[in-house]
Amino acid sequence: MSTAPRAPRVLLAPDKFKGTLTAAEVAGHLAEGIALERPDAEVVVVPVADGGDGLLAAANSAGFEPVELTAAGPLGDPVLTSYAVRADGREAVVEMAEVCGLARLPGRPTQMTAMAATSRGLGEAIAHALDAGAAFVLVGIGGSASTDGGAGLLQALGVRMLEVDGSPLTPGGAGLGRLARVDLGDLHPGLAAARLTVACDVDNPLTGPQGAAAVYGPQKGAGQHQVRALDAGLAHLADVVARHTGQDLRDAPGAGAAGGVGFAALALLGAELRPGAEVVLELTGFHRALAGADLVVTGEGSLDDQTLHGKAPAAVAAAARAAGVPVVAVAGRVTLDEQQLQRAGFGAAHALTDLAAHPEESFTRPGVLLREVGRRIARGLPEAGSSPPSRG
Structure with a gap:
């Protein structure tokens, strides 16, 4: 008896983009973009925070x-x-x-x-x-x-x-x-x-x-x-x-x-x-949602040096890396270099400022830009039934 090929599973676990969007809104826009490109993908949303507002x-x-x-x-x-x-x-x-x-x-x-x-x-x-x-x-x-x-x-x-x-x-x-x-x-x-x-x-x-x-x-x-x-x-x-x-x-x-x-x-x-x-990941059931994921997407308004010191995206990346699941980061802006991103566990990072026609657009139209990021992320997902990325 044959079974249907498994669709790729994406776990969206962003923090808020402070002053612009809540974590749930960020995830919603990313999910819309993924669905436009890969309607077959299974998207699971677990908004996160680091213990402060959010x-x-x-x-x-x-x-x-x-x-x-x-x-x-x-x-x-x-x-x-x-x-x-x-x-x-x-x-x-x-x-x-x-x-x-x-x-x-x-x-x-x-x-x-x-x-x-x-x-x-x-x-x-x-x-x-x-x-x-x-x-x-x-x-x-x-x-x-x-x-x-x-x-x-x-x-x-x-x-x-x-x-x-x-x-x-x-x-x-x-x-x-x-x-x-x-x-x-x-x-x-x-x-x-x-x-x-x-x-x-x-x-x-x-x-x-x-x-x-x-x-x-x-x-x-x-x-x-x-x-x-x-x-x-x-x-x-x-x-x-x-x-x-x-x-x-x-x-x-x-x-x-x-x-x-x-x-x-x-x-x-x-x-x-x-x-x-760490506490928020337990509270929200992130670790349960991580099981079976092919990709984790996290992020916050600014991916910078502070991210590496206890912020939610770094904790998400560490947990995903321990489980062998690749991680993509999304942020309004990214100031970390490639080596810093890799050491923190981020396989790639998308900055809204790189897509914006002008710097203010990442604040005035973040939803549109996040949907485009979602589409780009979706293009890299494995086809249904293909082998997932190595979990080395």
């Missing part, structure tokens, strides 16, 4: 369901936001950028917002998920606006952060130097049984020249004076927490992530910090 969209594409809530934005004002849960409510995904990140600021970051921004909304979203019965919470902390050492996060989860007179610590990094003690007596009870994982793609310590304030403060509006003040406040926070716990984690890799949210999660919430892209 994590929530990746979770929703993987079958999670959005949950709306009102939480504190970066300056404490209430905002309508959401997180994502599995259908059974046992797994939740919270994206800091969506709740209280830089994109939530009413305008560009300023010195005032750098000192006043709070992580409280992130804690409120986590608490909401725990109240609903989540036993596992994945927290993406990229795109943060705050440098408060995670104080707001902790307060929203029941940690009492107290000044000398017993009053609650004021929001934002500006008040950290007034912290006198912490009290975990009212810590959210759901944390005792739940597993908290923080998707973190940086290894900065909390303080010092490579710390949260020095490295990321300027991106959040801090000038030199504010950077020094914030760094001193973070150091004081670490001193107070160390006295309470008997353990000093200010130099732990990732403690400086998201303005010190990494530190708070490690030191007082018992969280695990893991590379964001």
